[in-house]
Every structure is written in C-alpha cells, then in structure tokens.
Amino acid sequence: MEKKKLIRGRPDALNDKIMHYCPGCGHGIVHRIVAEVVDELGIKDRFVGIAPVGCSVFAYWYFNTDFHQAAHGRAPAVASGIKRARPELIVMSYQGDGDLAAIGTAEIVHAANRGENITVIFINNAIYGMTGGQMAPTTLIGQKSTTTPLGRDPRKAGFPIKISEMLAVLPGSRYIERTTVTSPKEVNKTKKAIKKAFELQMKGEGFTMVEVLSPCPTNWRLTPKDALKFVEEKMVEYYPLGVFKDEPVFND
C-alpha cells in the first residue's frame, strides 16, 4: 500500500474537541488560524487567551493554552491586568462585536490608547449571535435582526460603528487591520495579519488588533454559502478591508 504523508495536521495549540459553533460560522476558522500562529511563533507555553461573553465564551474548550473567561465587554481590561502582572506572557483578547463594540467600548478604547501590549482578535459578524440574533452595534443599515424586524433604521437605532477606523486614530494603537475569512485567499491574509499582530506584541510594540468580518448564517437566516456572499458584498462595502494603522507608537 502506498505510504501516506501528513501534509497538514491539527495545530498543537488546538485540541480535537468538536466545536459547538454553527455550520458556516467563522469562529472555528479564526480559532484554527490563531492556533497555527501560536504554533509557528512557539508561544503556546506562554500564551493566555481571554474568552469573552458571546458565542466564543467557551473558546477555551478548544485551545491547549491557558485561558481566562471575562465578563461581557471587559476582556481588554482582563487582558491588560494579566499582561501587567506577567509581562512575559503573550495575551490575546478574543471578542465579538456586541462585546467589544457596545458594552465594552470604554475598555477597548483605553487599552488601545494606552498602547497596551496585547493583541485583540475582533470577530465582527454584525449581530448578537449567542442571544439569538438581536441588533449589534455593527448591524448594517437596513439589516434585519430580531430587534430590528424591519431592518436597522439609523434614525432610530443609530449607525453601524466602525471600530478599526476609530481605534486607528488613537496615538496608542500600533497595528490595526480588517480582514475576512470568506475564501482561502482571505483566510491566508487573516493569518498573516494575526501573525504580525502577535509578533509586534512579542517585540513589545503595543496595542494590536485584527478585525475579522465573519459570517453568521444562523442568525442572518442565510445558508453558509449565501452568508459568505453577504460578507463579501454587503459587509465589505461598509467595512472596507485593509490596514488602518501600522506605525510605531513609542519612539524611545
């Protein structure tokens, strides 16, 4: 029999538990990307992830690394607390859009503005997933949700918030990029961005964040395939992909 060669296996930083995420959800892809990067940088034994409140509350079920589950929106504060206590650790705050862009706006703004040496992975799927599809701060204009049944009306519900653009203008942010995971090409770009963010943290350069536009077929009431199309056509239009900030913060 022909001898088979393993070309690509499961990253060491990820375990083999079956994930609880819905079919077509972006979390699983981003988890794997993070795990691959952790492996490649050899930081598994000094890595701490922060799990938020939201669909990824149980992110720690899947990682072979230390994890700390935070209260809703407070992940950047928890991450900063850990980083200040043990600066040798590589700390990741993993958050969704409800968590980061609504209830946790104060914490994310101040972590970025302080140039806190942590990395934030921001999953933007324009909806509250775990609670069942309510309007998120990032829900698009006209997008239907269980609390905007007629579509988001900015006169009543305000506008979708562009966090990457906001944080990029703060003097403390080191590196901010928005990516997506709708195709292998985009997945590779996301991986490159996440790797760069962790590398900058390892060099002590300050606050880094990668915003990943991510599909939520279940709560968008779309098939996984149509959900990818929604990201590519609707979300990218309002939330353009690219690097929003990439410059040294501290010149000393």
Add this chain to the structure above:
Amino acid sequence: MEKVMMKGNEALAEGALRGGCQCYFGYPITPQSEVAEYMSRRMPELGRVFLQTESEVATINYLYGAAGAGVRCMTTSSSPGISLMQEGISYLIGAELPCLIANVVRGGPGLGNIQPAQADYWQATKGGTHGDCRMIVLAPNSVQEMFDFARDAFDLAEKYRNPVFILADGALGQMMEPVELKPFLEFDPHKNDSWATTGAKNREPHVITSIHLEPEEMEEFNRHLQAKYLLMEKEEVRWEEYQTNEDDLDILIVAYGIASRVCRNAVDDLRASGIKAGLLRPITLWPFPKAEIRRFADRKIPILVVELNMGQMLEDVLLAVEGKTLVDFYGRYAGIIPSADEVVRKAFDTLKKVGK
C-alpha cells in the same frame, strides 16, 4: 518598632504593599484618592505595577485578570465606585480568585456626599453582587488597623481563594495617627502556580472561569462555595470587647469602625455615672460575631447598636439575639459623627425601656 504619622488611606496602601501587593489598579474618587496617589509613587519604586484605569467597572476587571494570573493585587474605591465593581466582585468569587478590595465609605444613596459614613454595610456583607457571594469583611477602627488589615489581607485571601474586603470610612481614610510600620511579609510567590494563568509550560492548560452550564455542576460548585464560607465562619470571626467582664452588665453597646471609638468613650462616661456599660466591636462584619453577641442576649443584657447609617448592622444583631433581649439603635449620618455624650444620653433612654 518605628512609628510614623500617617493618613489612614496611606497606611492602607503601605500595609498592602508590605503584604506583597504586586499590582494596584484604581480610579480617583473622594475620600480614598490618596491610596492611588500613594501607590503611584511607591509601586514603581518597588518595581511593581500601578495603573490608573478608565472606570471602576474596568478596574475590577484589571484586578480579575491580575488575580487570575496569580499575583497579589488590589483596588480601592469609595461607595459609588464599589457599586460599579459589583459584577466583577461576583466573577472574582465565582472564579475563586484571591485579591484585596477596600471601600473607604462615604454617604449615600446615589451621589450622596463625600463625608464619613457606614452606609455600605449591607453591600459589603450581603453583597450587591449577583449569586451566592460571601467575602471576609474586615472593619478597621484606627490608622494602625488600616495598615495591619491590608498587610494581612492577601494571606487570608489566598487561604480561601476568595477576595477579602476592607470596609473603612471617610474618617479613617482621612485622619492621621501614629502607625507602627511592620516589615514586609514573607510569602511564596509561586503559591498560586497550581491554578493561575502563568502559561501552560510542561503542564495542562489552566482556565479561569465562573461559568457552569450544567445545573448539577452549578449546584455542586455552589455547595463547594458554601463549604468554604462555613469554614470562614468557623475560623475567621474576629471581635473585640471592652469592659464586658462583669456578670451583671447593665448595657452592651455594639459598634464597629470609627463609631466604636466614640462608643468606647461613651462606655467610660457611663461607668463614671455608675452604669456598668460594655462594648462589643465586630472586627469581621462577615463572618459576623453572632455567637459572641448571643452570649449577652442569653443574659438579657439590653443592647444598643450605634452606626453611621440608619440601621444596617442592627439587622445582624437582631438575628443574633433571636428576640432574647431588647435591641435599641442610634444612628447619625454621613459626616455627622455622634459625640460620646449623645451615645450616653441614648444609652440612658435604652435603659429606661427595660425599666432601669
């Protein structure tokens, strides 16, 4: 040992850092801002962490992260700030993390005022926290105790893997007294390595969390917490008595914190007028010295509770005495600290009610 004049807030800070505090997180609020100011100078001197945060809501979560990383850490605030921290305190208890939280209490409710008060007794002992939460609550009554309790708090917190809470008041925070500065505590910085987020090197990953989705698991965890609380009630009750030795005591005054200082003078004054008065001062407000108070109730000695609020500890005293004796109350509020004369006059009223 060397004695120095210090403000209560500064003594609290110096005590904590001599107890091994590695990280201080805080947000300015009167009347406790001196703690943060003092820490902003002293912590960097010692190569430790000081961080002024964006809010009290955030503060308690910096503490949550640092405590999860296994280092000795603390925050201080005053009443409205402590209200904002309640969710985080619940997480700290739920994730079983040791740390120190101190409240230099002011008047409430709402924005209240910035004067000394004991209005947060309920919040500290019964919790504004969600879930079945308990914390050891220490109530200093001198600048020396602000230092001592803060210095000892981390050992106590680590013993139970639970936050320890210091309930002071604006007067204790602001007043100056001589303090004996005890030396830096020796402690094992690796004591928490068996559960803390130190990086999963040559070991299984550590997870700090307070979520238990399965009902059975949630109940089991709460039974575990209850067992811990029971042990605290057995081991950690602290109180102090003054002039309570005679069998035929006429009246017992129960007061804590700054009010107990006034009541001690009142006891002396009452005795000068021929009344056999005594004072019981709870030092731990939780666990509460129930059995110690019941001893007096069993002997039908009338009790006068004095607080800088409208009657909060009063309820714990009533629970402790189980209706076996008369319990009277005298309270002044937020900046109006009663004089010993006032307490003496009230004690005569109380004695009249029992026909003495």
